[in-house]
Amino acid sequence: MKLRWIPLGALLVLLVSACAGLNSTSKNDESSDGMVGKELNSISLDAHKKVFSNGLTAIVVENHKLPIFTYYTYYKVGGKFEDEGITGASHYLEHMMFKGAKKYGAGEFDRLVEGNGGSNNAYTTNDLTVYYENLPSEHLATMIDLEADRMQNLLLEEKSFESERDVVLEERKMRYENKDNGKIYLKMMQEVFKGTPYGTSVIGKIKDLKSVTRDQMHDYFKKFYAPNNAVILIVGDFDKDDVFDLLEEKFGKIPSTNNLEKFKKEVVAKKGFDFKAKFNKRINLNGTSINPVFMLGFKGVKIGSVDSYALDILASMLGDGESSYLNQEYVQSRKPKLTNVYAANYTLQDAGVFFFGGQLLKGRNLKTFERNFKKKLIKSCDVALDARSLQKIKNQYLVGMLSGLDTNAGIAKLLGDREIYYGDYNFYKKEFGIYNSIGLEQVRSVCKKYLNKEDSIFLSIWNKHKKKGVR
């Protein structure tokens, strides 16, 4: 089924940038047209948080619908902490975390999770490395033991370290080198954040992936995989007190890393997050696309900043759904220019990028399109944004959020993202209020402030562009 109103932009808003939320106070709920208050009040998540003496944070939510649970572990380490020479280390380490620890050796993690009817996976971003598992409730104690074991005693065996290096290189090829959409996205992120800790890709440079040693990886693990750098979320069928007791038993004695926050600040301070790239430029990439694919990146803001909420709404108003301004102008218009178009406000922990993307229709001229698109964007701040579109987006955020709550994993992610980004798992209660309070003038204001031609980089990938190679 096509989720017509959730293309990339809103997905980023709802999933990556962790922006949809709700407010249970009726005043804020009804500030627009009173459409959302009753629905918001239907949400009641009985979450409990505990911070252990070694700095580990755990949040648990009982949900007795079925005898199952979801377990999330957020490690506050991602691509931004990687020095030159070890780019891709966070993600490579994510792979290695499934390769055995002291108590549960090679292959045991997957055997115990999958063999008990569970599933598991992980992902790495510029800011975080996140692991998640779903299992029948009777195996919760085993899961806690497995996670505690690998947090403190990862093996990093030579043989599996080498075979996993090839696996990561294949993943890189699959996601970026053999896919034009991946290639152009990687390049945009590298260019917009050039010279900052976000300028090194999460997947890493090929030469670094080929050269990083087991010792370097072990050091990296020791620095960042510690209880005071982790947040655990467990949602499911159990007794919360039993779970806190088990966590205390298994994690309570794991030592924290001294001066970790100071060290992390020093690592990222070497470059700093202020934009250093040269903007107002064009980048052509050689690819296999028969028709050009484009991205247009602007300087953005970090998550939780005052303007970030209005920029989320702006992205959705411009590019979400068939009725959005850009869709109507460029895809559905009488003389369409694109096969598809999207807008996204990608807010990271310390900076952000606001971007557009799409694919040109056969026969459309790239340069003419670029000129026209930039010109229309400026005008869009006045002509594209109206009260009805604003309310539409607020309604869509509400539905998107409610839809995510029918699984333990959805609840765990909702709370976990907010704990990580706002230091308050309950922030979802305030968040929708913030969105709901945003008025049209505020959206127009950020539109004019950030969609500035001088602060943008236009990228395109096409088989007619000359080959220059992509790092």
Added chain:
Amino acid sequence: MKNLSIRAVYSLCLGLILSQSAAANYLDDNLRKLNWNGVEVVWIEDNQYPTYDVTVYFYDGALSDNSKRYGETELMLDQITAGTLRYTQKQIANHLEFFGASYGGSVTHEFSTYSISGLVKDIVPTVKKVCHIFTNATFPKKELAKTKRRIVTSLNNIVTSHSSLANRAFRKISLNGTPYANPVSGTLKSIKRIKQKHLLARLKHFNTKVKKRIYIKGPSGIKQLENVFNKDCNWKGSDVVLNTPDVPKAAKKIVTKEKKKTIYLVPIPNSNQAQIRVGRYLSTDETQGSYELKRFSSKYLGGGFTSRLMQELRVKRGLTYSVGAYSSSQRTYGRSGISTFTKNETIGETLQVIKDVLDKEASDIGKDTFMTAKRALKGNYLFGLESSSAFLQNLLFFDHINRPYKEIYDFPMVIDKVKAVDLQKTIKEYFNWDDQVIVILGSKKLKLPLINEGYIVKTINYKKFL
């Protein structure tokens, strides 16, 4: 040790009983069957949140597309929002999106669905609008022309998505000679032939002739929908069933008689990774076999990190990032296969490992992996019940393949009784190396190493699959 064993057995039995009773209780407590104007309605009552999902099932799909206009059913459901006499495309989109509703069609060869979801308080105006478009869609010529242009551009650009193109080529080659070989979305040629009148005829057929069933997840407020479906959609019960074409017992092999195994190589520019597809067509007779065993074989061979292929290809050798195996059926046909990719330099080794695993498992099932896969399937089953929306889709599919819901909650028990020899036979039947069609998509430079590995290589231009 003895105590441990007893505990393990107890835990296993308890898990099974819990799983089965959870499903049975869930169905007993929450499932309602209704009849609206002769149309069967399956409703899962879910009061947790004020949201709903509605899926209309049509017992017809791409199989009955005109042979020169493949893709017309999918295009019809896509273009149904392109305009009516009363509303433009923009007005329709604006109306539905304002409520935060998601909506859209999905087409398989055998059946089609149209799904809508959103907030319960908006369910009536939303479904009314959907009924309006189903009964009044005009498929304006200008909108259709624009959409066709978009589809053609996107299809030409599929060369940038190696996995999608490999899937497309594999379907065409491995199902050659069967009515399932054409993609439901159509081809460059077939899309160009589809006109407004074809879509209008197709919609009329769907509205008046095709058997429908409505699946709903939501709280009791959804009862308001009966009036809307009866009056605004005006759908009635129908006994007309899909006009199934003659289904061959086997797919036609493009090239035969050579003793060596044939590989179909689809070269694409600028590729440093080879997409590998191995599999075969399952005839109607074969679809009648145990679906539980088919799922078991998929899980055992290529479902998760403990599966045989993942262990041999990724964990032990680092040859790939992912590998998956599947064996599944719709009502009249099915497919089994393996999907993976590897670097150009290791294409021969990867194929050899796949062959060795299939050969070995067809004669000697690994006991540990067998037990792991069995426990995995039984335990994982509970997660299929977690989301009511996902469970609803499961019920829809069971209705389509004409199997009782009882099989859903009997699943863990059936899996528990599977013996290693049953799995071995299933793998031998569906994954016999000699019967598999192999398609490789990647650099043209792969041809020589594949020949050196002893394969016959037939090269096919990727444009033939657009």
